[in-house]
Structures are given as C-alpha cells and as structure tokens.
Amino acid sequence: MKAVIFGAGRIGCGLAGQLLRDSGHEAVFVARNPLMAEHLNRVGRYVVRLAGQGGTREITVDGIRAVSACETGRVAEEIADAGVIITSVGCDNLEDISGLIAAGIAKRVEPINVLAFENSGSAGPSLRYWVSRHLPDGFPLDRHGFAGVLISRAVTQRIGDPEAGEPLVFVGDTYSRFIVESAGLRGTLPHIEGMLVTDKYEAWVQKKFCMFSAAHAATAYLGCLKGYRYIHTAIRDPQIRAAVLAVIKEGQQGLAARYGKEIAGDESDCREVLDRICNPQLCDPISRVGREPGRKLKAEDRLVGTALLAEAAGVEPKNLGLAVAAALFFNNYRDPSAFELRHHVATRGGEETIHKYCGVDGSSPFGRLAADSWHRLSEGWQHGRVLLSLDSMTWN
Structure with a gap:
C-alpha cells in the first residue's frame, strides 16, 4: 500500500x-x-x-x-x-x-x-x-x-x-x-x-489538551519565570513540579466530570505526563514549548479551556490561573506572539490582557484567579529578574 x-x-x-x-x-x-x-x-x-x-x-x-x-x-x-x-x-x-x-x-x-x-x-x-x-x-x-x-x-x-x-x-x-x-x-x-x-475522538483530544498540553505549557511558562532554559530541568524544580502536577489534576477532574473516569484516567496517567516532561534525552527548550503564547491562551486552548472545564466540574483551577499569569511574562524576543503579548501587558495591564487573549471576563471566577496571580507575580518584577520562589513570589 x-x-x-x-x-x-x-x-x-x-x-x-x-x-x-x-x-x-x-x-x-x-x-x-x-x-x-x-x-x-x-x-x-x-x-x-x-x-x-x-x-x-x-x-x-x-x-x-x-x-x-x-x-x-x-x-x-x-x-x-x-x-x-x-x-x-x-x-x-x-x-x-x-x-x-x-x-x-x-x-x-x-x-x-x-x-x-x-x-x-x-x-x-x-x-x-x-x-x-x-x-x-x-x-x-x-x-x-x-x-x-x-x-x-x-x-x-x-x-x-x-x-x-x-x-x-x-x-x-x-x-x-x-x-x-x-x-x-x-x-x-x-x-x-x-x-x-x-x-470518542473529541474526548481523547480533550484529554491530551487538558493533561499533557496544559502541563507542558505550564512547565514552560513557570520555568521561564525561574530562569530555566529546558523543560526537563524546569520540571525538576520542586515548586514547579508541584504546581504542574496540580495543573494536571485540575484538568483530570474536569475530564472525569465531562467524559468519565475511563478517559480521565488515574494517578498513573498523571505520573506518565510528568515522566514525559522529565525526559532529558529530548533536551526540549522552553522557547519551543512556550512559543506562540497568544494562541495558547485562547479560551478553547490548553490552559483556559482546561480551567473552564475544571470550573464546570466544581474545581477551583488556581494552578491553571497561575500558569496563565506566568504566560504573560513569557519573554522570547524571537517570538512575535510573545513580543505582542508583553507589549499589551506593558501598555494595558494584566487584567485587560487576560480579557483580550483568554476571552474571560475579569469579574468571572477564573478571570479573578488569573488576575490575582498576575498581580502577585508583578510585585517586584523587573525585566531580566528571575523568580526565586513560587510560594512567596520573591524575585532576585
């Protein structure tokens, strides 16, 4: 054939x-x-x-x-x-x-x-x-x-x-x-x-977006904040790993409510996603995984779409909100989408940027979660600084 x-x-x-x-x-x-x-x-x-x-x-x-x-x-x-x-x-x-x-x-x-x-x-x-x-x-x-x-x-x-x-x-x-x-x-x-x-093709598409794709993007954006260059090194940071695992579980709960546990899987599915991201042999740069943040922040895409699915299941997607906020700081001068996003944040602020790019109202539950995370990250941020702690949101 x-x-x-x-x-x-x-x-x-x-x-x-x-x-x-x-x-x-x-x-x-x-x-x-x-x-x-x-x-x-x-x-x-x-x-x-x-x-x-x-x-x-x-x-x-x-x-x-x-x-x-x-x-x-x-x-x-x-x-x-x-x-x-x-x-x-x-x-x-x-x-x-x-x-x-x-x-x-x-x-x-x-x-x-x-x-x-x-x-x-x-x-x-x-x-x-x-x-x-x-x-x-x-x-x-x-x-x-x-x-x-x-x-x-x-x-x-x-x-x-x-x-x-x-x-x-x-x-x-x-x-x-x-x-x-x-x-x-x-x-x-x-x-x-x-x-x-x-x-059940739609369900499988959503599983990949809500678990692997969301976790991959979250690792890139949080890793960029903390100065990492590669995905496999970022996910070894204990704070990033904990946040990304929480992102996976928020998405998994939304999947289970919408499509059932057969599609959503169990703890072994969560571990498999982390293991794939941890693979050092791929040497996958954060600049590649995080590229085109404007597209990845759309309401139907991996971060916001997963957050809305989790919300519909009664789950508070606070770690997905943190990942969205981190994306607003993604800095890659070779990426036109990242440059446009950073310019919009600088001139219009994080809340308006979240509304424009994510398609969620600032007064909505997830809009407030993402905006609150952006405000906490913004305190002390300056261009070129590296985030030292996700817990205390302190910069060098």
Missing part, C-alpha cells in the same frame, strides 16, 4: 513515515521545499532517534520517495493510486494543500481516506471543506473520508540541513500511538503500527 504524506517535517518524517515503513507500506512525501524533496530522493533514507528514560534507539527509515509540492501534476498522479493520504502541515496550512489533494482525488476511481495528523478536533472537517472548494458542484466527495488524528509522540527537533546535503535525524520520544476519528472515515484503513480508531 502506498501512502502520500503531505509534510516532510518533524511529524511527517519523525512519526508518520516511520510507522508506515515499519508497517511495510510505501511512503511518498510531498515537500514544500524542493530541496527537501531532492534530498530525500537522492539519499533515500533518514533516521528517527527515539529518546526515552532508559536511553535512545535509532531507526533508519529507508525506501522512501518525495515529490515537490510545486510539481502539481506529479502530486495528483501519486494520489491517484495511493491507499491513504496523510497530512502533517499544521492546521493553518491545510487550505494551502487542499487544491493538490482535490486534484488527486479527482483522478481516483476508488475512495480514499485522508488522515489529518494535526492534533485538532476539527482538522478532518476543515480539510474536507477546503478540498470541496476546488471540486465542481455535484462531485461525490462523500465517498472519501477526512478524519482527524491525535498523535502522542513529541518530535522536538530535526538535526541536519537538507540544503547542505547533511544526513537528517528526527529526535522524539518513544510514544507511537495515534488516535483516528472514526466518524470521518469511509471504509476500512490499512493496518498501521500504533493506530487506534475511536468513536
């Missing part, structure tokens, strides 16, 4: 391509960068380095091909006889590739499933909509499936420059499971290692 993979980046190569080749399938990448496509065709392989607490192991992914996204005719021909299409380009870029997918689907005789490896509850329907815009009225698009996919693996970096002809190594953790939204599928999927098809 041939799979066409849109995106030759960290998830496309570091997860999808590896699992497909491990399952005995052919992998054809569609790369935005023509030099990346040329490199993969010339070398024919790359390495995935899986880093766990017990060490690392390397998997050589070979027997691959690639097509440049500029070669629209060739892309359509590859799709015409493929067994599955996978996207790993980011939700904001799905519209950009929809025309290529539509052109390929228009050439097909048999139906096909498109799996959006985008970690989003809406990626499948969104991609279907964008593809439909490129097809004539009456085209039988319902024959084809468009399903969202939730991935477990964190692929933190790519080593090597394809433009310089250097060997490529994708570094990630050892988690291989990916969860497919059953409602969007048409027919059956070929066997792929790590795949779980579920009719």
